[in-house]
Amino acid sequence: xxSESSSQGKxxxxxxxxxxxxxxxxxxxxxxxxxxxxxxxxxxxxxxxxQEIILxxxxxxxxxxxxxxxxxxxxxxxxxxxxxxFTNTPPGEIQEKAKNSLILVxxxxxxxxxxxxxxxxxxxxxxxxxxxxxxxLFDIVYASDRATFHTPFSRLGLHPEGCSSYTFPKIMGxxxxxxxxxxxxxxxxxxxxxxxxxxxxxxxxxxxKEVWTRLKAYAKLPSxxxxxxxxxxxxxxxxxxxxxxxxxxxxLQGTVLSDEAVNAxxxxxxxxxxx
Amino acid sequence: xxSESSSQGKxxxxxxxxxxxxxxxxxxxxxxxxxxxxxxxxxxxxxxxxQEIILxxxxxxxxxxxxxxxxxxxxxxxxxxxxxxFTNTPPGEIQEKAKNSLILVxxxxxxxxxxxxxxxxxxxxxxxxxxxxxxxLFDIVYASDRATFHTPFSRLGLHPEGCSSYTFPKIMGxxxxxxxxxxxxxxxxxxxxxxxxxxxxxxxxxxxKEVWTRLKAYAKLPSxxxxxxxxxxxxxxxxxxxxxxxxxxxxLQGTVLSDEAVNAxxxxxxxxxxx
Amino acid sequence: xxSESSSQGKxxxxxxxxxxxxxxxxxxxxxxxxxxxxxxxxxxxxxxxxQEIILxxxxxxxxxxxxxxxxxxxxxxxxxxxxxxFTNTPPGEIQEKAKNSLILVxxxxxxxxxxxxxxxxxxxxxxxxxxxxxxxLFDIVYASDRATFHTPFSRLGLHPEGCSSYTFPKIMGxxxxxxxxxxxxxxxxxxxxxxxxxxxxxxxxxxxKEVWTRLKAYAKLPSxxxxxxxxxxxxxxxxxxxxxxxxxxxxLQGTVLSDEAVNAxxxxxxxxxxx
Numbered sequence: 076x077x078s079e080s081s082s083q084g085k086x087x088x089x090x091x092x093x094x095x096x097x098x099x100x101x102x103x104x105x106x107x108x109x110x111x112x113x114x115x116x117x118x119x120x121x122x123x124x125x126q127e128i129i130l131x132x133x134x135x136x137x138x139x140x141x142x143x144x145x146x147x148x149x150x151x152x153x154x155x156x157x158x159x160x161f162t163n164t165p166p167g168e169i170q171e172k173a174k175n176s177l178i179l180v181x182x183x184x185x186x187x188x189x190x191x192x193x194x195x196x197x198x199x200x201x202x203x204x205x206x207x208x209x210x211x212l213f214d215i216v217y218a219s220d221r222a223t224f225h226t227p228f229s230r231l232g233l234h235p236e237g238c239s240s241y242t243f244p245k246i247m248g249x250x251x252x253x254x255x256x257x258x259x260x261x262x263x264x265x266x267x268x269x270x271x272x273x274x275x276x277x278x279x280x281x282x283x284k285e286v287w288t289r290l291k292a293y294a295k296l297p298s299x300x301x302x303x304x305x306x307x308x309x310x311x312x313x314x315x316x317x318x319x320x321x322x323x324x325x326x327l328q329g330t331v332l333s334d335e336a337v338n339a340x341x342x343x344x345x346x347x348x349x350x
Numbered sequence: 351x352x353s354e355s356s357s358q359g360k361x362x363x364x365x366x367x368x369x370x371x372x373x374x375x376x377x378x379x380x381x382x383x384x385x386x387x388x389x390x391x392x393x394x395x396x397x398x399x400x401q402e403i404i405l406x407x408x409x410x411x412x413x414x415x416x417x418x419x420x421x422x423x424x425x426x427x428x429x430x431x432x433x434x435x436f437t438n439t440p441p442g443e444i445q446e447k448a449k450n451s452l453i454l455v456x457x458x459x460x461x462x463x464x465x466x467x468x469x470x471x472x473x474x475x476x477x478x479x480x481x482x483x484x485x486x487l488f489d490i491v492y493a494s495d496r497a498t499f500h501t502p503f504s505r506l507g508l509h510p511e512g513c514s515s516y517t518f519p520k521i522m523g524x525x526x527x528x529x530x531x532x533x534x535x536x537x538x539x540x541x542x543x544x545x546x547x548x549x550x551x552x553x554x555x556x557x558x559k560e561v562w563t564r565l566k567a568y569a570k571l572p573s574x575x576x577x578x579x580x581x582x583x584x585x586x587x588x589x590x591x592x593x594x595x596x597x598x599x600x601x602l603q604g605t606v607l608s609d610e611a612v613n614a615x616x617x618x619x620x621x622x623x624x625x
Numbered sequence: 626x627x628s629e630s631s632s633q634g635k636x637x638x639x640x641x642x643x644x645x646x647x648x649x650x651x652x653x654x655x656x657x658x659x660x661x662x663x664x665x666x667x668x669x670x671x672x673x674x675x676q677e678i679i680l681x682x683x684x685x686x687x688x689x690x691x692x693x694x695x696x697x698x699x700x701x702x703x704x705x706x707x708x709x710x711f712t713n714t715p716p717g718e719i720q721e722k723a724k725n726s727l728i729l730v731x732x733x734x735x736x737x738x739x740x741x742x743x744x745x746x747x748x749x750x751x752x753x754x755x756x757x758x759x760x761x762l763f764d765i766v767y768a769s770d771r772a773t774f775h776t777p778f779s780r781l782g783l784h785p786e787g788c789s790s791y792t793f794p795k796i797m798g799x800x801x802x803x804x805x806x807x808x809x810x811x812x813x814x815x816x817x818x819x820x821x822x823x824x825x826x827x828x829x830x831x832x833x834k835e836v837w838t839r840l841k842a843y844a845k846l847p848s849x850x851x852x853x854x855x856x857x858x859x860x861x862x863x864x865x866x867x868x869x870x871x872x873x874x875x876x877l878q879g880t881v882l883s884d885e886a887v888n889a890x891x892x893x894x895x896x897x898x899x900x
Binding site: 228229230232233234235240241244245247248249250251252253254256257258259269270319322323326330335339 | 764853858
């Protein structure tokens with residue numbers, strides 16, 4: 076939409092926003108928009124992007140916006156954790172680097188658990204891995220009908236994170252959550268909506284227009300009332316979610332640092348490199 | 351249906367029912383029916399109706415009926431809290447009156463949490479506010495396809511009650527619950543059914559006939575068995591629900607007594623009066 | 626499918642499987658399949674079958690298979706608890722026998738709660754009673770479109786078991802769970818899927834082929850990763866589920882041993898015998 080273009084035209088230079096390299100963060104009409112901006116990498120989340128999202132969420136929680144939106148630039152919402160984080164690392168240092176990454180991801184997930192205002196995902200295209208698992212912590216999830224939802228953890232030797240081992244069974248029941256999280260079944264936007272992970276699906280052609288029109292209307296509601304209502308709904312779960320986050324992270328640490336997992340990831344990357 | 355008409359023809363005079371002004375309460379075929387009876391006010395719940403529903407639920411919990419039904423007379427199920435409760439109150443007394451209302455509403459919600467028999471909502475038309483939020487405490491919810499479900503709290507400066515901040519995310523997942531409870535999205539009966547808030551939707555033309563036929567069959571099941579099964583399913587949550595009720599009430603008290611909320615309600619009422 | 630036929634052709638003689646009279650247990654392609662095998666009795670679960678399933682689950686939890694499947698031989702998945710367990714019992718001994726049965730069922734349900742690998746139900750036809758209530762403890766539930774899901778407890782003077790009083794409201798919300806568990810509403814496979822009890826429904830004509838193709842692919846995923854992920858998702862609930870199991874069993878014990886319940890079951894059986 077035109078207002079979006081214009082907001083990208085003046086990227087918050089007058090707002091004391093930190094300078095981001097992997098994000099475009101803009102704020103207008105009561106909405107702070109955090110846009111993942113590595114379109115040529117399908118918005119894969121590298122270590123820098125984890126850190127910048129943490130900063131952007133902290134800034135958004137304190138700015139004068141009413142709601143905060145996460146979305147992706149380009150065709151993808153996000154392809155998840157950037158596994159090439161590890162490709163240029165000397166073998167002896169991989170495990171140390173993996174461990175530090177897990178600590179960072181745990182902090183990153185914690186920021187979503189604690190975020191005090193309504194947090195909205197505008198899923199413009201396919202979402203993979205942690206870009207999917209985190210959705211259980213959003214207050215609204217709008218998806219283009221081009222979006223898909225995929226968590227192929229097991230074949231990489233990995234386990235669910237982002238509190239999805241807790242939020243997904245609550246949202247969709249354990250049998251649908253398990254096929255998705257453990258067996259890697261990919262959901263269409265319609266399926267994800269029928270199962271409660273997505274709030275509403277829009278045709279891709281009108282997605283941006285319809286979603287932003289609605290969000291601008293929502294952002295006119297009284298800011299303080301929305302914030303308190305979100306907290307009434309969410310705070311009861313906060314302690315539980317933090318403990319789930321710690322537990323998932325610790326299970327991953329036990330696994331990711333194993334040789335099997337490192338090999339599975341390396342294998343995956345080398346196969347992909349050959350395509 | 352004819353049996354309903356006839357039950358309204360002999361309003362329980364021989365059953366030591368209290369005399370109600372805002373309700374019609376009848377009991378036959380093992381079913382105690384509590385019908386909201388302010389059709390010209392869209393069955394808005396004024397302070398007297400809160401008190402009479404409390405009495406009617408207490409009587410129903412002890413009578414020899416098998417199931418208890420709540421429904422509305424006329425086109426509406428209920429338009430929720432009667433905001434005109436406050437219009438004739440001198441400004442200096444509004445906050446005292448609001449505080450007492452909140453205590454009454456908390457007691458009212460507690461009666462639904464504790465109700466020991468199967469409790470069924472027959473949603474004959476649109477439901478608003480507390481008439482919606484309470485539905486998470488019913489054991490079955492049947493709706494006419496004319497019914498809608500609307501909780502426009504935020505624009506009135508209000509927050510979710512009726513334990514909906516807890517029951518709705520459990521029933522429909524947090525992202526659908528949030529759009530409804532915080533952003534005031536109105537659901538159709540079909541949407542509410544797809545999301546688990548409503549058990550089944552019937553065409554309005556055959557609604558009363560189909561629903562009462564089914565309920566009469568259900569009321570023939572052994573009363574004591576139904577009561578114990580309901581308690582096996584529900585008692586585990588009772589303590590939690592009471593604490594949610596207290597918490598929601600206390601958040602509302604912090605807000606409703608603020609000048610902003612009083613002004614928002616007054617504004618809403620004066621706009622409506624001008625129509 | 627042909628591989629299934631062949632697996633039944635060599636029923637695990639070389640695998641030190643215990644000899645079962647009510648089951649056929651086979652293991653190949655990383656899948657241990659436990660097939661209820663009383664097709665002329667609609668796979669009703671008699672006391673021996675309860676005991677043999679306990680043994681088969683214990684063996685499967687320790688064998689080298691990746692996933693474990695429960696299914697039925699013939700037209701039915703299972704018609705549930707075999708009420709004729711009690712028909713040849715002298716009246717004076719019925720209550721003692723019922724009490725022992727309840728202890729056995731409690732142990733049986735506990736095995737499903739504790740099962741450490743992905744556990745999949747392949748619901749080939751109608752399911753009744755405990756064959757339905759247990760489904761909330763499975764990790765995936767595939768159903769033929771011929772399957773139905775029916776828990777007619779109340780008219781037999783019985784109450785929900787298999788942890789369904791806890792798992793069903795979590796999966797489908799309390800209002801849909803109550804109509805099913807308390808009022809005995811029978812669900813089609815499509816309804817059970819829309820409500821999250823069933824993961825996916827397949828046309829009966831291609832059911833076996835599609836399901837086993839998919840399961841064989843799933844069984845190629847790394848066994849240890851699947852097992853840990855299941856535990857991350859499920860272990861958090863284990864303690865709660867065991868306490869629900871004990872509670873449901875104790876409520877049933879209070880009821881089943883009553884003369885009313887014994888009479889209701891006897892009545893049901895004598896009516897059925899006359900057909």
